[in-house]
Amino acid sequence: MTKRATGLIGSRLGYRINLVGLIGFAVVLFWAVIALFAADLIPYSVGEIVDTDYFGPMHPGLWLGSDYLGRDMLSRILMGARYTVGISLAAVTIACVTGVVLGMAAAVVRGVVDSVLSRILDAMNSIPSKLFGLMVVAAVGSSIPVLILTLSAIYIPGAYRFSRSLAVNINTMEFMTVARIRGESLAYLIGAEILPNIIGPVLADLGLRFVFIVLLLSGLSFLGLGVQPPYADWGALVRENLGGLPFGAPAVIVPSIAIATLTISVNLLIDNLPRKIRDRSAP
Amino acid sequence: MRARVPSLVLSRLLIALVTLVIVSFAVFFATTLLPGDTASILLGQAATPEAVAGLRTAMHLDEPALFRFLRWCLGLLRGDLGTSYANNMPVATLIAGRLVNTLKLAGLTALISVPLALTLGITAAMWRGSVYDRIVTIVTIGVISVPEFVVATSAVLLFAVYLKWLPALSFTNEIHSFYDLLRAYAMPVITLTFVVSAQMIRMGRAAVIETLNTPYVEMALLKGASRPRLVLKHALPNALGPIVNAMALSLSYLLGGVIIIETIFNYPGIAMLMVDAVSTRDLPLIQSCAMIFCLGYLVLITAADVIAILANPRLR
Numbered sequence: 001m002t003k004r005a006t007g008l009i010g011s012r013l014g015y016r017i018n019l020v021g022l023i024g025f026a027v028v029l030f031w032a033v034i035a036l037f038a039a040d041l042i043p044y045s046v047g048e049i050v051d052t053d054y055f056g057p058m059h060p061g062l063w064l065g066s067d068y069l070g071r072d073m074l075s076r077i078l079m080g081a082r083y084t085v086g087i088s089l090a091a092v093t094i095a096c097v098t099g100v101v102l103g104m105a106a107a108v109v110r111g112v113v114d115s116v117l118s119r120i121l122d123a124m125n126s127i128p129s130k131l132f133g134l135m136v137v138a139a140v141g142s143s144i145p146v147l148i149l150t151l152s153a154i155y156i157p158g159a160y161r162f163s164r165s166l167a168v169n170i171n172t173m174e175f176m177t178v179a180r181i182r183g184e185s186l187a188y189l190i191g192a193e194i195l196p197n198i199i200g201p202v203l204a205d206l207g208l209r210f211v212f213i214v215l216l217l218s219g220l221s222f223l224g225l226g227v228q229p230p231y232a233d234w235g236a237l238v239r240e241n242l243g244g245l246p247f248g249a250p251a252v253i254v255p256s257i258a259i260a261t262l263t264i265s266v267n268l269l270i271d272n273l274p275r276k277i278r279d280r281s282a283p
Numbered sequence: 284m285r286a287r288v289p290s291l292v293l294s295r296l297l298i299a300l301v302t303l304v305i306v307s308f309a310v311f312f313a314t315t316l317l318p319g320d321t322a323s324i325l326l327g328q329a330a331t332p333e334a335v336a337g338l339r340t341a342m343h344l345d346e347p348a349l350f351r352f353l354r355w356c357l358g359l360l361r362g363d364l365g366t367s368y369a370n371n372m373p374v375a376t377l378i379a380g381r382l383v384n385t386l387k388l389a390g391l392t393a394l395i396s397v398p399l400a401l402t403l404g405i406t407a408a409m410w411r412g413s414v415y416d417r418i419v420t421i422v423t424i425g426v427i428s429v430p431e432f433v434v435a436t437s438a439v440l441l442f443a444v445y446l447k448w449l450p451a452l453s454f455t456n457e458i459h460s461f462y463d464l465l466r467a468y469a470m471p472v473i474t475l476t477f478v479v480s481a482q483m484i485r486m487g488r489a490a491v492i493e494t495l496n497t498p499y500v501e502m503a504l505l506k507g508a509s510r511p512r513l514v515l516k517h518a519l520p521n522a523l524g525p526i527v528n529a530m531a532l533s534l535s536y537l538l539g540g541v542i543i544i545e546t547i548f549n550y551p552g553i554a555m556l557m558v559d560a561v562s563t564r565d566l567p568l569i570q571s572c573a574m575i576f577c578l579g580y581l582v583l584i585t586a587a588d589v590i591a592i593l594a595n596p597r598l599r
């Protein structure tokens with residue numbers, strides 16, 4: 001959703017978005033629509049065995065072939081979009097809202113709060129992300145709420161660092177001094193004075209972080225530690241159909257392509273955002 | 284000014300040490316938060332109240348968590364990593380052989396990817412904007428944007444399924460000749476090289492381009508220096524620090540990559556051991572593997588920082 005908003009803001013304000021960016025935007029929009037309406041689009045129920053053959057090829061009726069149990073791959077991919085896009089979107093929203101609010105607050109308040117917060121979040125940042133995910137799953141088991149919270153916890157430090165570095169620059173502006181002298185509250189300072197000035201780069205950063213989260217979620221699911229059966233996201237679909245790899249079954253290739261199209265198009269969209277949005281607070 | 288470099292390096296090492304303590308704290312408490320009592324899980328069917336109480340005392344489980352944390356840390360320092368829950372073997376024995384395997388894989392990958400990435404990154408920066416540069420950029424963005432297992436499955440499809448040059452998802456221990464060795468290591472090393480080099484090429488290219496934008500390079504250009512001379516003689520010596528920094532940072536991507544690659548190719552390394560330990564919830568094994576990974580990661584990041592400090596002439 002957020003990515004769509006970025007695009008619309010762009011065109012409303014009269015910026016030019018180039019062709020590559022538009023293609024990226026279209027693909028992102030496509031997957032967002034699929035994720036929203038997956039339940040109405042699937043030709044077969046996800047658990048239904050429709051093919052007597054496993055790892056069946058693509059043919060009319062089973063457009064993307066069948067998986068290792070003979071289930072319809074198209075339906076499973078469409079429903080998988082829901083988990084991959086939905087979980088990542090929820091996680092990236094939590095991560096960025098928390099990180100950005102903390103980052104702006106640290107930049108405005110400064111002093112002890114800032115240095116303690118920065119130290120702790122830096123230490124969190126020095127645990128490799130996959131390892132962090134593995135440990136949490138080992139400790140509390142894997143479920144969708146746990147996954148969302150873990151993924152957002154992993155990416156809070158990055159969002160914090162990014163927004164803090166932007167907010168520190170804004171904080172030195174004169175209108176901030178004026179607002180401070182007026183006696184405005186912290187909430188007003190970060191919400192009404194800082195946020196509007198850094199919102200462009202923050203949204204672009206949110207998009208990049210969304211890609212990281214999709215990659216990490218798919219990685220965990222691929223290891224069998226992410227989304228658990230009977231549900232399956234794209235990473236889990238690759239894992240369960242890995243047996244079809246030696247004969248190039250579509251069941252293992254298509255979910256890989258799905259992940260790649262989503263992440264590459266988000267990257268393309270962000271890279272081709274108008275400079276005005278991306279680097280608004282850059283000097 | 285001369286005294287600043289040692290003190291900066293020292294403070295960086297100190298920060299790394301503090302971080303290591305915080306990380307070990309996090310690793311220990313994340314894994315002791317487990318619901319369920321370890322002693323009764325271990326005993327299973329034989330869990331009479333007396334037996335559970337006895338085992339709890341023997342394992343020091345009835346002590347406060349902070350004591351157990353200190354005991355665990357002291358054990359780590361002495362090289363005593365505890366005993367695996369799953370098969371009652373010392374964790375150190377389980378890990379030793381696996382660690383060597385992983386280091387072999389990582390070392391081999393570094394050996395190939397560093398020169399490869401250096402060449403591609405610098406040449407791409409040299410001919411910035413050309414078709415060659417665009418191809419390199421697009422391929423690296425593509426590799427970075429997809430999960431490691433997609434890179435791995437694509438490599439298997441290409442080299443094993445269509446070209447039939449290499450065996451697919453199998454790592455055999457039956458290595459009789461150099462040729463077998465080459466075939467066994469080829470797929471994991473190729474995939475990891477792809478993942479790590481993509482990061483290195485991007486960062487290396489960015490570092491060189493940043494130096495190319497400086498006034499003295501422009502001066503050299505106006506003097507009429509050729510492009511290779513411009514890059515190799517004028518820009519590169521100054522970009523060396525950032526480049527080495529980028530190399531060390533990208534090598535830390537090895538850690539994330541190795542977890543996926545070892546699983547997909549069934550490679551008997553330490554990451555695979557850890558993934559198995561997570562599914563059997565073998566805590567001492569998870570803790571030790573996690574600490575080894577965090578340590579490796581910290582060493583690489585700290586090395587990158589120290590190199591960046593040492594390479595900055597403004598601090599000298």
